[in-house]
Amino acid sequence: MNKLISIIKNNEKLVKNFSYLSIIKIVTLFLPLFTYPYLLKTLGQSNYGLLIYSQAVVGYFVIFVNFGFSITTTREISQNRDNLSRISEIISATYFAKVLFFVISLLILYLLSIYINDIHQHFSLFLYTLLWLGLFEVFFPIYYFQGVEKMKYITMITLVSRVIFFICIFIFIKSKNDYVLFPIINLAGSLVGIICSLYILYKDGIRLIKPSFRETIYHIKSSYIMGLALGSNSLKSNLNLILIKNVLSFNEVAVFDLISKLLNIANTVIDLISQTVFPKLAKEKNKKFFLKLLKFVTVISIAMTLLYIAFGNMAIDLLSNNQIKNAYPVLILMSVMVPIYSIGTMLGRNCLNVYGYDRHVLYSMIISSFIYILVYLLLKTILKVDFNIYVFVGVYLLSFFVDTLYRYIICKKEKLI
Numbered sequence: 001m002n003k004l005i006s007i008i009k010n011n012e013k014l015v016k017n018f019s020y021l022s023i024i025k026i027v028t029l030f031l032p033l034f035t036y037p038y039l040l041k042t043l044g045q046s047n048y049g050l051l052i053y054s055q056a057v058v059g060y061f062v063i064f065v066n067f068g069f070s071i072t073t074t075r076e077i078s079q080n081r082d083n084l085s086r087i088s089e090i091i092s093a094t095y096f097a098k099v100l101f102f103v104i105s106l107l108i109l110y111l112l113s114i115y116i117n118d119i120h121q122h123f124s125l126f127l128y129t130l131l132w133l134g135l136f137e138v139f140f141p142i143y144y145f146q147g148v149e150k151m152k153y154i155t156m157i158t159l160v161s162r163v164i165f166f167i168c169i170f171i172f173i174k175s176k177n178d179y180v181l182f183p184i185i186n187l188a189g190s191l192v193g194i195i196c197s198l199y200i201l202y203k204d205g206i207r208l209i210k211p212s213f214r215e216t217i218y219h220i221k222s223s224y225i226m227g228l229a230l231g232s233n234s235l236k237s238n239l240n241l242i243l244i245k246n247v248l249s250f251n252e253v254a255v256f257d258l259i260s261k262l263l264n265i266a267n268t269v270i271d272l273i274s275q276t277v278f279p280k281l282a283k284e285k286n287k288k289f290f291l292k293l294l295k296f297v298t299v300i301s302i303a304m305t306l307l308y309i310a311f312g313n314m315a316i317d318l319l320s321n322n323q324i325k326n327a328y329p330v331l332i333l334m335s336v337m338v339p340i341y342s343i344g345t346m347l348g349r350n351c352l353n354v355y356g357y358d359r360h361v362l363y364s365m366i367i368s369s370f371i372y373i374l375v376y377l378l379l380k381t382i383l384k385v386d387f388n389i390y391v392f393v394g395v396y397l398l399s400f401f402v403d404t405l406y407r408y409i410i411c412k413k414e415k416l417i
Contacts, residue, residue: 020151022272024158029268031162033261035169037321039182040254045323047179049250050122052257054183056241057119058129061105065137069094071353072222077147078279084205091144091201093211097220098138105134128183136190140197144206149279153200161193240396243376247387255324255389259331262315263338266304270297270342274349281354290354291417294346301342308335333393337400344404351416352407360410368403372396 040048073094080086109130113119119126145154168185172178201208245253273293281290312335313328320327348361375395379385411417 020155046250049253056238073143132187139194161189165189301339347407364406368399372399
């Protein structure tokens with residue numbers, strides 16, 4: 001007991017940030033789970049699947065706008081946390097680049113609506129979804145709060161914006177035709193969060209300035225590797241949803257989304273640990289601490305997989321009001337991803353990124369995405385496999401395994417673990 005108290009005292013800031021991040025993740029995870037049964041019943045499985053499909057497509061634009069800044073800018077701010085002038089330059093350049101990428105995204109979405117029927121038919125849904133997710137990605141400076149380890153502010157902002165979203169869902173969405181209101185309501189909550197975050201930046205002494213061309217190019221160059229890495233990962237994750245819709249239907253999209261929501265509980269716990277310790281590892285580069293953490297995360301991820309096997313069927317029936325059938329076997333198969341994802345995340349963000357091996361994180365995602373596409377095409381065009389959701393999940397799991405395996409090999413080769 002005394003040893004535990006001593007560990008907490010020695011890592012007081014880390015424990016506080018973990019606590020704040022825990023609150024954020026709990027709110028982010030569980031409020032949507034509370035609204036899920038209502039949305040599924042009110043909108044119907046097909047329209048709900050359409051919502052998820054639109055978010056998958058827009059997800060590519062969000063990754064483009066993020067461009068890897070969530071990793072590289074956090075790292076730079078962490079390394080310059082005592083230099084307000086430098087932090088102002090970093091944030092200003094990041095904002096400028098993100099605004100530019102967001103405008104390009106709007107133009108691309110409009111062009112896609114001319115040639116792609118799904119986007120043309122539901123253009124307002126895709127537009128509002130891009131405004132919701134894109135503007136939040138542009139203007140909410142989560143990298144600043146993580147870099148200076150002030151997670152209290154993010155917690156307060158997240159609580160306010162999410163509660164607004166939660167209440168408005170039940171007030172405004174009343175029928176199947178109200179699905180477009182979903183991104184609009186989220187956009188309103190996001191704008192509240194953005195305004196609050198900008199006020200906190202100003203209060204902390206951060207001033208937005210006109211960034212120099214050289215400064216902006218520097219940040220784009222330093223982030224493009226992680227941008228490509230995140231883009232490769234998004235290609236794999238979002239493409240899975242898009243292919244499920246085009247090969248199967250919106251109903252299967254809803255099934256996959258439900259399983260993903262349940263698995264995100266476990267994955268978010270891992271992300272929470274990973275994000276909390278990232279500034280500490282980036283600053284100290286403590287290999288022994290990382291190895292202990294990796295073992296701890298592995299044990300937790302296996303335990304959570306067993307919980308899905310034991311209680312998954314009950315959770316599916318509860319969340320879907322027994323509307324979604326035959327989802328439990330899909331959950332059992334996909335739960336294998338939890339330890340694979342957990343180990344891969346730790347080896348990527350908390351090891352390779354910490355020591356500046358960003359390129360290998362990119363390579364791991366590109367290779368895994370290539371494997372996903374290659375196996376899909378092989379099964380579809382050459383072996384003529386009759387695709388169902390289980391085949392999609394199997395290919396998806398294989399790609400994550402390749403990703404994690406590559407990272408492990410590189411960490412061993414470079415003697416980082």
